[in-house]
Amino acid sequence: MDTVGLAYQPRPDGPAEYLSGPFAVHAKARADDGTGWSLVLSFRDSDNRIQVAVIGYGDLASGEAGEVRRDLASRGLWLASRRGAKERFAEALAGVRVDLRAVIVNKAGWHGEGEVFAVPSFTAAAPNRQAEPIVFQSGQSAAHFRIAGDLATWRAEVAALAEGQTRLEFALGLGFAGPLLEPLGAEGGAFNYVGASSSGKTTALRLAGSIWGGGGPLGFATSWRTTANAIEGTASAHNDSLLCLDELGLIEPRDLEAAAYVLTGGSGKGRSRADGDLRARTRWRVCVLSTGEIGLAQRLAEGGANRQAKAGQGVRFVDVDADAGAGLGLFNHVGPFAGPGALADALRERTAHQHGTAGPAFVQRLLEGKAEAIRTARDHMAAFVSEHVPDGASGQVVRVAQRFGLVAAAGELATAFDILPFSPGTVTEAAGALFRSWVRSRGGVGASEDRDAVTAVRHFLQQHGPARFISADKALDESAWRAQRVAGYRMRGETTAEDGDYLFHSSGFAEAIAGLDRRAAADALAEAGFLKKDPTGKRTRSERVGGKSMRVYRVSCSILEGDEE
Incomplete structure (x- = not known):
């Protein structure tokens, strides 16, 4: 190897045949499990940019090593193409000896038991780390x-x-x-x-x-x-x-x-x-x-x-x-x-x-x-949740608050590290404002399934009430109705037949709640005052339908008077 490139000299006193432009070999590398042995080399392209390549020994075992050559050429390394040059270049790479060992990683993020962070553009290691260097290898340029x-x-x-x-x-x-x-x-x-x-x-x-x-x-x-x-x-x-x-x-x-x-x-x-x-x-x-x-x-x-x-x-x-x-x-x-x-x-x-x-x-x-920073972040997250989540809030709200708190903690660390040009507390205040907005938009800090159950049944009745519910007292009188895909029955109200409660049979109720858990949905409706349970506390109750007793989910017609809140 000289400043012109890698040369092959058949005889000590004969002329040199150049096989490639110049490059440097740095290390032999392999994955944590001992597979994927490779050679790490670098060179400068025509724009004087440093290009780093990881060449697998398995790819050099195929004679001309066509894939290796294509990769190096695409990065800007000049390669000779005359007869014999391809094989000699692959033979030269396969025969290189280098003492330094490195570990190949093919995924962005933490490695080496949390002491190394690697992405395609940089690798950072903990101070005084004595382990082998990390080489990032992945087709993640996109x-x-x-x-x-x-x-x-x-x-x-x-x-x-x-x-x-x-x-x-x-x-x-x-x-x-x-x-x-x-x-x-x-x-x-x-x-x-x-x-x-x-x-x-x-x-x-x-x-x-x-x-x-x-x-x-x-x-x-x-x-x-x-x-x-x-x-x-x-x-x-x-x-x-x-x-x-x-x-x-x-x-x-x-x-x-x-x-x-x-x-x-x-x-x-x-x-x-x-x-x-x-x-x-x-x-x-x-x-x-x-x-x-x-x-x-x-x-x-x-x-x-x-x-x-x-x-x-x-x-x-x-x-x-x-x-x-x-x-x-x-x-x-x-x-x-x-x-x-x-x-x-x-x-x-x-x-x-x-x-x-x-x-x-x-x-x-x-x-x-790292240890102190993580303790600080964890404390900041806990303080955020404590400040913004009231007692009795659902676990869902707590989890979302923790995620907002994570963002706040990260922003405060970046501020303390003098990376963000903000005053302390700036990102926390922003996260708090957006979390409160999110709580308002979801309708409070209760479980979203409760709200979803009420909303689902209300929407179902708004869409299908007149068409798929028949009068309970005429349910068995086939000459009195022509409804298709009946979801339930309608009780006669105190004044007219249109203001009575709705009696869902089991399949109609399952369709109305659209995949929500049936028991949880019924409990949510009951908690909201829209489902009348059996006197013994059962979710379904016995009602007279067409002169016969039938167990149904009785939903109050007052559910249609509510709103999305």
Whole structure:
């Protein structure tokens, strides 16, 4: 090897035949389980950029090593193509001896028992770590982990524009939350900014995404136009960091139903190899920032009458009103700019040139005092929940509050690390304001299944009451009615037959509550005063239907007088 490149010299006194441009060999690397032995090398391309390549020894065993050559050539390394040069180049790589050993990782996030954090753009290790170096190897360039600019400029010209902007401050806090998930033992989750088109939602994605990278059409963000299977790879590529997804309406409802669990559940689908053995499941922990003109429940409902958001989805996938209420869309103010459009343009332009520096800085500071930082974050989360969740609130509200508290804790750590240019308490205040807004929008701190049960039955009666309920006293008189798919019966009221209670038979009640637990739904209706239980406390009661006794769910007609609250 010389400054020109790698040469082959058949005879000591003969001419050298160059096989490639110059490169440096750094280490032999392999995975934690001892497989995937590879050679780590680097070189400079024609633009003088350093390119790092991990060459598997298995790929060198195939004679000309065509895949290896294609990869190196595509990165900018000159390779000779004359007769014999291909084989000699592969033989030279296979014969290199190097003492240094490294560990290959193919997934973003924490490694080495929490002492190393790796993504495609950088690797950070705990101080005084004596273990082997980490080499990141993955085809995750589409994840846009890239670095441009410097932290001081990002802090002063990008993050500073978010000050006093509740939704932007919260988005920045969320951007730093990913690396805290694993050490806190916290579950991932998604926040979806819901608002009208051109309200500034995508600006929040660009800003939060600039913590970790950029350079794509949406900066670090990507589109919701995907499938449930593809979202697994996307989530894994952003493990322990942030995933930004734009415009919820672009994903099909059937895929969204699965994606809402996939993104926050942390585990991919079980799949088989060609030999029938099971592949290892893909796993991840990720914080998600999403945008959409509609929320999760509405998008799912567009997929059909039987597709609706479950309580578990609503806990993991939290809709947040994107409108700050100042008449400026997402923004609380426009600062020195002429209007919200000018502010959005400034953030778009600045994040295009300043991105990917804050995330590495946050992780490095975290590694310098990880135990203390995690204790601080845990205490901050507990204080947030204690302040914002009243006694008697449902477990669902507590879990969502913990997720808001995680964002607050991450933002306060980033502030303490001098990465965010805010005063202490700024991100906590923003998280508190958005959490209170979320509680108001869901109708309080009770279990959402209770509200869902009442709403489902009310909507069912509003849609089908006249057509699918027949008079109880004429139920067995076939000449008196022509109803199809009868869901139950209507009792004669005190004044007219139209103001009586509804008597659901079991299948009609199951259809009305649309997949909710039957016992829990009946209890919720009874608690709200809309279901009359049996004198012994049973959920169904005996009523006279067509002159005969029948056990039914008796729902008061007063349920139609209520509202969504």
